[in-house]
Amino acid sequence: MSLKENECLSNGTTIRENESVSYGEDPLQKFKIFYYNEEYVKDHGDTIVYLHGGAWRDPRNTFDDFDVMAKYLREQWYTNVIGINYRLSPTVKHPVHLLDVLTALVHIVKTLNHKSKPLILVGHSVGASLILQLLNYIQIIESEFELLNESELPISKEALQDLYKDVKEYVQIDRAYCLEGIYDTVQLLGQYPSYSSFVDEAFISKASYTEAFPLSSTSPKFNDPSKFELAPPFSGLSDIRIIHSTSDELVPVSQSDAVLEYLKQRNLPVKHFYSDFGIHDDVYKSEKLAHWIYLMLKAIM
Numbered sequence: 299m300s301l302k303e304n305e306c307l308s309n310g311t312t313i314r315e316n317e318s319v320s321y322g323e324d325p326l327q328k329f330k331i332f333y334y335n336e337e338y339v340k341d342h343g344d345t346i347v348y349l350h351g352g353a354w355r356d357p358r359n360t361f362d363d364f365d366v367m368a369k370y371l372r373e374q375w376y377t378n379v380i381g382i383n384y385r386l387s388p389t390v391k392h393p394v395h396l397l398d399v400l401t402a403l404v405h406i407v408k409t410l411n412h413k414s415k416p417l418i419l420v421g422h423s424v425g426a427s428l429i430l431q432l433l434n435y436i437q438i439i440e441s442e443f444e445l446l447n448e449s450e451l452p453i454s455k456e457a458l459q460d461l462y463k464d465v466k467e468y469v470q471i472d473r474a475y476c477l478e479g480i481y482d483t484v485q486l487l488g489q490y491p492s493y494s495s496f497v498d499e500a501f502i503s504k505a506s507y508t509e510a511f512p513l514s515s516t517s518p519k520f521n522d523p524s525k526f527e528l529a530p531p532f533s534g535l536s537d538i539r540i541i542h543s544t545s546d547e548l549v550p551v552s553q554s555d556a557v558l559e560y561l562k563q564r565n566l567p568v569k570h571f572y573s574d575f576g577i578h579d580d581v582y583k584s585e586k587l588a589h590w591i592y593l594m595l596k597a598i599m
């Protein structure tokens with residue numbers, strides 16, 4: 299049955315489709331509802347939220363990168379799919395990308411009345427980096443705030459506490475699929491010094507990008523496995539997948555190897571899937587990967 303956008307089914311169920319919603323004043327502070335059917339949620343269908351890549355700066359990467367996968371998953375599996383756009387560097391710097399994603403997640407749950415129901419995060423490249431940072435967003439953001447003076451803070455400490463309260467109350471994430479992620483920028487720059495061109499646009503200093511990632515952070519909370527604790531939205535986290543294409547020409551598989559080891563050492567439910575899903579910017583369009591994610595959603599992989 300094909301329904302017009304946002305039309306109610308006879309039983310009052312709302313379907314929302316191809317709808318962009320603002321979560322802030324900036325044009326990039328939008329999320330897109332590719333498809334959301336309340337019935338899917340009632341039938342224990344899945345709701346995916348997609349985080350795009352683009353090295354924190356490339357305007358060619360948006361939530362529409364997920365178009366192919368969103369269509370495939372909606373047709374093959376009862377999957378609701380939403381994508382988040384966030385403000386880009388150099389206009390903004392870390393941790394603003396992360397703050398935007400947190401704000402968007404709260405708005406998505408409120409807009410779709412999805413409270414107390416789980417979400418699945420899918421992130422590509424720095425979108426996967428954002429997922430890793432979300433696991434411990436409070437510590438990551440606090441580390442950056444310590445590097446900034448009062449006048450440089452992207453939001454007030456009071457507004458930040460309000461955001462933390464909303465995230466804790468509204469956002470629940472039970473699964474995360476990380477594609478072609480950057481998880482240790484210090485290590486990556488050692489291999490690819492030219493990547494400083496985008497890293498320096500996204501972070502204010504080496505200390506910033508060192509503390510922004512658990513794998514390179516000097517905080518005991520991150521480098522002592524016994525001190526690791528997941529942020530509130532992940533209390534029900536049941537599955538993390540680290541996915542990497544053997545043809546990725548931009549991000550080395552050593553980044554995925556490193557995060558896999560890090561998460562295993564902290565007894566998280568992590569698995570990895572390395573296969574040929576094409577070059578870096580073809581992965582999020584890969585029908586093969588879309589099918590693999592469908593099999594993961596069905597829990598037969």
Ligand SMILES: N[C@@H](CC(=O)c1ccccc1NC=O)C(=O)O
Pocket residue numbers: 351352353354355356422423424425480493496548549
């Ligand atoms: N297209 C991006 C580059 C980019 O996206 C990228 C390059 C190397 C390693 C990872 C990348 N993207 C991660 O989100 C740019 O032009 O800045």
